Amino acid sequence: MKKFDTSVTKVDNEEKMAGLAIFTGDIRMDNAYFAINVRSEKAHAKLKGIEVPKLPKNYYFISAKDIVKENVVNIIASDWPVFADKKVNYIGETIGLIIGPDKEKCIDLSKQVKGIYEDLEPVFDMRNSYVHKEFTKGDVSLFKDAAKVFSEEFTTGYQEQIYLEPQAMLMYLENDQIVVKASMQCPFYIHKAICRTLGVTEDKVRVIQPAVGGAFGGKEHYPSLMAAQLATAIVKIKKPIKMFFDRREDITYTTKRHPSKTEISAYMDKKDNIIGVKIHVGIDGGAYIGCSMVVLSRALIAATNTYTFPNVAISGDAYCTNKVPSAAFRGFGSPQSIFAMELFINHLADYLKVDRMALRMKYLVKTNDVTSTSGIFRDPIILEPLIEKAMEMSDYKRKVKLYSKPGSLRGIGLSMFLHGCGFTGSGESDLIKAKLRIKKDKNGIVTFYTSQVDFGQGNRTTLKRIVVDTLGIPEDHVIYGAPDTNETLSTGPTAASRTIIIVGGLAAKAAQHLKAIWKDGEEQEIVEPYVGPSYIKWDEATMQGDAYPGYAWGVNVVEVSVNPITYEATVEGCWSTYDVGHAIDERILLGQADGGLAQALGWAYLEKEVAEDGMFKQKALADYAIPTSMDLPPMETEIIDNPFKYGAFGAKGAGELTFVGGAPAFALALEQAIKHKVHNIPATPEYIMELMNHED
């Protein structure tokens, strides 16, 4: 087993292992009322009225009628109402809350609330676009002169985050403030959502982060909805209120990964050189846009993956459907389009009758290549060593030959991929405008604040370490706690793999400045604003320029066997190599590597969620199966150091990267095992059977 010489003990290890960490549900508040959602039974209907039973004393029904200022949840698009008003757009949309002191009584009363509906025609398929984006690179008019065109279509399914701790929120009033403790990713998103719906000033709301049991994107936006609902209630009821979801409510009604359909065409000249590619990515956004336009952006920007084509036409649509809104999930759109491109380029090689790896290497992106958005890949790109190392670790070359024999029922697949770190384009400088506060007391004890939530990624440890190492003072002289909006300035959301590359860089800079002005025995404080690298130029309207300050890179190799009787796939081995700049803490990084890949493999072949008439069929962990310890083989990961100029100690992002390559590596291995091309995931036994019984 590897020794972690560069790693430090995680600051929250002991409290978590000993069961001492206080998660939202562990906070004792015996006088709190319970909030139960009353949800729409219709996918699309006019809401003509709501019949509420006579409520006992201390029981309340809170709905759109109680909205104080604005019936909108502050997400990126302002289209998701706090409570459905006059119309419902998906099954499960909240039409109101029953709130009272006894939970069972609340549940009973909630069942007696009846929405009066007039049915409207629902739409469940991807036909109504509510966001369209497109851009080109080079000269796409050359496509019409192509000697050959090869086209394919790929689909990916829903995925549930299945953070182990379901959504949970506690709200109460204290010192003339609304106080929120919740399982969350982004304290200031919640803060803004409350201020906006109530029309109150920032000082009236305080958000404090307890321990958070996993998030993966699923607690980026949904808690803002819960917060806006509870805030509407608390100003009327003036009692502490809890809203805790059980697993079924969480799976059925909270946001998920966008299903996708990607169409790709490659245009070749007479010598089979690729003139260019045309890509369209469609994602199912559900009833409200929320953050889907940004998910779509990332999907489109990543769609050429690790390949440089001279001419590119990329377009995409987010579609409005009468289903639960889709939202953030590790990778944020790019796993969908990269899955498609990784399979496509291999299939294209078959079509052109050339070696798969040779074609990929021919178009492999190199340092200073032009990106799909006509920016520049500035990082020194070390994909070739990453690929070679992964091949060596997995014995890829021997196995790929061996398993190519008919009837092998075993295959090996290699994916390569990238992930842009931080918010798209100039978002960090123009929208987020992170500010980090660091202060020192007379005794030389340093305290710093960020709004970054540690929901398992270990950033309480890594961010602290960046400051400790920069200042060169003992670890116990630095205090770094969980975010509390009364103390913390916003350093932005815990999302987009930005924590280390952006906030880590900012923390290092703030610590350097403090060190430079350090005077013993004095109180000192610095507020450090984020300043982006000057080379970043981005035009959101035309999607042109440098999309991200830096890119992290990876290679996954997955080996699969298939049982010809049950058609079940088994993952036999996983090998990965990554360039995350510099890994600040190798043990934490490997935790991301294993966890991201495991989750990606779940998406690839185990986790199936389908909606029928707008209602999800899988509602519990019994029918929505995520990988168990029995489903995964040992995983091996190697990191190749490639320090990034602008990150703290050379670090780039890592959290999402580790999700991106699992599904295409799995699918490529599966198609070698069954000798049929894969176009859709999840590759369930039913799908594998269909493929194996089908003549290509």
Add this chain to the structure above:
Amino acid sequence: MKISFTINNNKVTLDVDPSMRLLDVIRNELHLTGTKEGCGEGECGACTVLVKGEPVNSCLTPIINVADRDVMTIEGLRETKEYRIIADAFADRGGSQCGFCTPGMILVTYALLKKNPHPSEEEIRFALSGNLCRCTGYQAIIDAVKVASEKGIKL
């Protein structure tokens, strides 16, 4: 109905509905919050406790089932020297990320090593298969169990 049982070596007698979930008794009556609820349906293992040394899902266990029995939660285990060895092994391998599954994982590890001090990788994977973790991909946890086993603790 009055029900007596031992929790973490302390005898308690509670006047409760015999069908009440052991999980609710532990969390809401005894205020021991190290035991978590992840699904309430026996699928995730976050609510694992040991009853007579065997891991059970406390969300599926009516309180009457543990009458006159020994129940151990993480609050009891953490006082033992075996816990220290297991916890150090989890820290060494990075076996805890968000921490929500961790108390359950540690209890299962303790139960496994007590029965089988030197389990194979397969035996470890099988023993942990009722406890879901969404953060680690299990590798770090499995390695932690191996490290604890190598320490040769005579559980």
